[in-house]
Amino acid sequence: MEFENTIGLETHVQLKTKTKMFCSCLLKTGCEPNTNICPVCLGYPGALPAINKEAVKLTVMSGMMLGCEINRHATFDRKNYFYPDMAKDYQISQNTNPLCIGGGVTIQTPGGPKTVRINHIHLEEDAAKINHYASSSGVDFNRGGTPLMEIVSEPDIASADEAIAYLTALKEMLVYAGVSDCNLEEGNMRSDVNISIRPAGSDRLGTKVEIKNMNTFKGIHAALEYEAARQRRCAANSIPVVQETRRWDGEAMETSSMRSKENAHDYRYFPEPDLVPVELSEDQLEEWRKLLPEKPEARRERMKAQYGITEYDADVLSQEKERADYFEKAAAKAENPKLLCNFFMSDVMSWFNANGFASGTEEPLAALFNLSTGGKINGPTLKELLGEVLSGEIADPAKTVEERGLGAVSDTAALEEFVDRAIAANPGPVQDFKNGKKAAAGFFVGQVMKLSKGKADPKTVGGIVARKLAAL
Numbered sequence: 264m265e266f267e268n269t270i271g272l273e274t275h276v277q278l279k280t281k282t283k284m285f286c287s288c289l290l291k292t293g294c295e296p297n298t299n300i301c302p303v304c305l306g307y308p309g310a311l312p313a314i315n316k317e318a319v320k321l322t323v324m325s326g327m328m329l330g331c332e333i334n335r336h337a338t339f340d341r342k343n344y345f346y347p348d349m350a351k352d353y354q355i356s357q358n359t360n361p362l363c364i365g366g367g368v369t370i371q372t373p374g375g376p377k378t379v380r381i382n383h384i385h386l387e388e389d390a391a392k393i394n395h396y397a398s399s400s401g402v403d404f405n406r407g408g409t410p411l412m413e414i415v416s417e418p419d420i421a422s423a424d425e426a427i428a429y430l431t432a433l434k435e436m437l438v439y440a441g442v443s444d445c446n447l448e449e450g451n452m453r454s455d456v457n458i459s460i461r462p463a464g465s466d467r468l469g470t471k472v473e474i475k476n477m478n479t480f481k482g483i484h485a486a487l488e489y490e491a492a493r494q495r496r497c498a499a500n501s502i503p504v505v506q507e508t509r510r511w512d513g514e515a516m517e518t519s520s521m522r523s524k525e526n527a528h529d530y531r532y533f534p535e536p537d538l539v540p541v542e543l544s545e546d547q548l549e550e551w552r553k554l555l556p557e558k559p560e561a562r563r564e565r566m567k568a569q570y571g572i573t574e575y576d577a578d579v580l581s582q583e584k585e586r587a588d589y590f591e592k593a594a595a596k597a598e599n600p601k602l603l604c605n606f607f608m609s610d611v612m613s614w615f616n617a618n619g620f621a622s623g624t625e626e627p628l629a630a631l632f633n634l635s636t637g638g639k640i641n642g643p644t645l646k647e648l649l650g651e652v653l654s655g656e657i658a659d660p661a662k663t664v665e666e667r668g669l670g671a672v673s674d675t676a677a678l679e680e681f682v683d684r685a686i687a688a689n690p691g692p693v694q695d696f697k698n699g700k701k702a703a704a705g706f707f708v709g710q711v712m713k714l715s716k717g718k719a720d721p722k723t724v725g726g727i728v729a730r731k732l733a734a735l
């Protein structure tokens with residue numbers, strides 16, 4: 264029998280706020296354990312939580328980016344559970360009235376674009392971190408109370424590849440909106456993945472297995488592939504799939520049973536009595552809507568049309584907002600943005616890769632590039648000065664070119680004379696050329712570049728050399 268996968272993701276995203284979800288403790292990484300704590304995030308009796316407005320704003324902005332309906336009367340609930348990482352023995356979350364409802368993420372699949380629907384986005388607090396040592400364990404409450412937004416997808420995802428496409432698109436959008444760093448290594452973005460299989464074409468969902476707390480795309484991909492195959496093996500051998508939480512072992516590359524899955528009623532949700540509902544006015548939503556950036560996909564399309572660049576280039580440029588912003592600032596000052604794009608994709612990007620991103624150098628870069636497209640400097644000079652421009656050492660490339668005498672020799676008469684001199688001085692290579700060794704032409708271009716002290720344009724020289732050699 265043919266089976267198909269149904270995969271849903273619950274993605275926890277750490278919001279980029281200065282302080283915790285329900286208290287004013289700072290959110291900082293790399294601090295001594297249990298230094299950013301207070302009675303609220305330690306769950307002392309009588310301590311009262313207060314909602315972090317910035318976290319609400321970032322969640323609403325995320326919802327707007329993902330096309331969700333914003334719930335103007337959101338409430339918080341208590342989710343009861345008893346692990347040492349939650350001192351209160353309950354987590355404040357949203358169950359009945361989450362902040363965002365519906366929406367979706369469009370992904371590209373081999374079969375064309377596909378929208379993965381979002382069920383809802385809710386806001387909650389993170390648990391503390393349990394550290395295990397050789398003979399003991401400790402709880403670090405610095406992380407406890409971190410604002411987390413949980414984005415719950417519908418089970419619309421059909422493969423491990425689609426899951427990664429969904430997460431990649433999601434991450435791109437959230438980073439664009441400045442909602443989160445989505446730094447996977449630091450655990451800023453973690454996913455619980457649900458997967459079940461069903462006979463192809465069926466509309467009933469199979470028994471699902473959940474794999475919790477996955478924080479690498481590679482791990483998620485591998486775990487989904489493994490589970491899809493395991494559940495098929497179960498079906499082939501008439502072994503029922505058990506509804507449970509499984510653990511992914513990245514070394515053994517397999518999942519193993521962890522515990523039977525809690526049902527929602529195990530958490531005994533009830534309205535959080537210590538918090539008032541979040542009432543959002545239309546004016547407030549409008550104010551936040553104005554802060555939204557252009558969506559990556561819309562930006563790609565606009566950049567393609569505006570600068571006449573390829574799909575691939577627009578895609579690479581817009582993958583990171585910082586990079587797209589940089590390019591667009593430079594392109595605004597460039598005489599030929601399309602040519603600038605070619606140069607950017609090759610030389611500028613490789614400089615960034617080697618030396619780091621260089622914000623603030625957009626205008627000098629455009630000025631340098633304009634000298635090149637205007638024929639004021641040649642290609643080698645452009646490359647020679649690029650590093651100094653990007654590292655901020657050259658602010659006015661035209662001035663540097665003048666001071667160092669790097670202006671291109673564009674006087675054709677002078678170039679013709681250099682070519683004549685090179686040919687006259689090198690009878691050997693001339694003979695080679697006449698004997699059919701066409702590569703000898705390159706030798707003369709090199710000679711002329713030397714005579715011009717590197718200031719001639721190699722392409723122009725190449726043309727003159729070819730013409731003169733052919734006439735011999």
Ligand SMILES: [Zn+2]
Pocket residue numbers: 283286287288299300301302303304305408
């Ligand atoms: Zn606190």
